[in-house]
Amino acid sequence: MKRKTTIRKNHERRELTIERNVALPAKFVWEGWTEPTHITKWWGPKDWTTTVYEMDVRPGGVWRYSLKADDNSSEEAYCRAVYDEVEVPHKLVYTDTFADSEWNMVTDSEMYTTVLFEKKSEGTRISIVTRFATSEQLDNAEAMGMMEGFTDAYDRLEEYLENLMGGSDKMETVTSKDGTQIAYTKQGTGPALILVSSAAADHQDASQLAEHLSVHYTVYNYDRRGRGRSTDTAPYAVAREVEDIEALIEVAGGQACLFGSSSGAVLALETANLLGNRIASLYLYEPPFIINDSRKPVPGDYVKHLNSLIEAGNRSEAVEYFASEALGIPGEYIGYMKADSSWNKMESLAHTLAYDGLIMGTTQSGNPLPANRWNISIPTLIMTGENSEPLFHDAAGALVNQLPKAAIHSLAGQDHSAVMMAPDGLAKAVFDFKS
Template sequence: MQTIFSKDGTKIAYDKKGNGQAIILVAAAAADHRDAAQLADQLANHFTVYNFDRRGRGQSSDAATYAPEREVEDIQAIIAAAGGKAYLFGSSSGAVLALDAASKLGEQVTKLFLYEPPFIINDSRSPVPADYVSRLNELIETDRRSDAVEYFMTAAVGIPAEFVEYMKADPSWKNMERMAHTLAYDGRIMGDTQSGNPLPTDRWQVNVPTAIMTGENSEPLFHDAAKALADLLPQAEHRLLAGQDHSAVVMAPESLASIIVDFLRIPVAKQEVNLSD
């Protein structure tokens, strides 16, 4: 992997492949560049893809203190390495980070692709607890990394507790434990957007073509969130990925790459489009 240094001196590691317009992949919570490796391969047929480890994950370093603004600076450093302008793709909470970056970096971000930002804006599911971030930090401070991942899975993702024990047997659980301290980072990025209240109208100033994508089989909260966000952003479209759910980045990279390429080729203003596999 190649490395650059962010504004605060944090080392950010990334893979670069392909040719064409730069697109930067922003990972979700408990994920690193490996989760999007197959998506990067698919997109590399059309773009120069920058697939990076967010700070505190994989081969990137971290800082003594955290603020969401530092992660925007990390993305800005990659954009600079890419020539000063780039598209952003983000999944789940990484989509919210990508949205924040597009809002703060202005003309440096020229198009935006967001897969299932996990906003909770109504009663489609229970809100994330108000003390979610502080509870995560308490678990990390006492080195209860597995408990932190379990809390993330049950309180934020909404997985029933009885299923978590089965998940712990999968090798991916250990990888999530290694990144457990960054779960609170994503909680900070989400802020109060998982409280069951409508989206804020003043947080994002984004006026670039934006595809907000959801899997056809995903829970209602993702569809409600995508439609609400599309209503807020002046150049946004909501697109459906047929037959898929929240795991599409890992499980359906070819279909997800196809919807991104299609969005660039056939822009359709302010309407919902259903793309089959």
């Protein structure tokens, strides 16, 4: 049953507000509204098809699309929008205009649109507020069926996203000790293996790796708390993330292997240290310890500064600070990163960056790893990319000296991005170590 659409007109402000509560997570709805592969599946009234020619979701970015009737008529509308504000994952503001087939603006067709995504206990409230230049334009929009069109679009959005959640990327949930809902996918057969993602990543970033590993494992690929389709509960503590993994282990039958990448590898270490024989083996890709002068250490107030940026609503600045101080990326390259669509996703996860800072603790201070930090005696494979920075090789060497059943493996031609760029190579290294 579809939820009620609320429609309000304000002639004095020349505004039309169309609102719907949907039983879907706000971050998931945001993805459906800002990624071309999703929006083409639902945008527009029923019996119309949307084609996206450009969609650059950032201030000053352009969204060009067309709407064509499915009845084989020649009726087709071209539209061009320019984003004024983008606050991931809460707010979009853009100026939308009709255009001709050459993308020239149709005179007097401007619509100033604000889309708000408000987290509610039952899901998300979506509010589309469209302001017109004149009352006449507002009346014309109503006469053209704009209200009915957006109502259809809401229906299509709900149906599409609900089907997506129940499709090939279907996610189940398990409840952690503090009530947080942890969403995960499950695929394959064999021993249980849980994928623990790095900072600024969710389960989607490891989907190809999960597929490769599922040949020999039952792979549980989950969204860490506060990410993707998992919920969150304050206050944060590293122990709560260990409890999330413990809840997944219960689902998996009481014991599992862990594969962690980057800061996720350190969370996997912490989990193995606390849960003992409930972890069968560890596979760690490039834990980012900074134990010498191979690169500058992370500032001592790193987590505090990240939290202050998030509290002030400066998500993009938080990601930039993370990229500069935690990843060590030179400033001249960050501009290129901002131009990539992945920056928007990192912004949507920015509130969790401090979590990984707490997981890393003092291990990025430039000092040697503390002796006997992890009491782990299970088989452990520590992997690095051949082309990765020296800090990762130094970190792996230091860690293997602390773990009695650990071995190191180098992936030829790879770097820190191997989880996404070389999932087959990582899976082979795991299989070879297992055998």
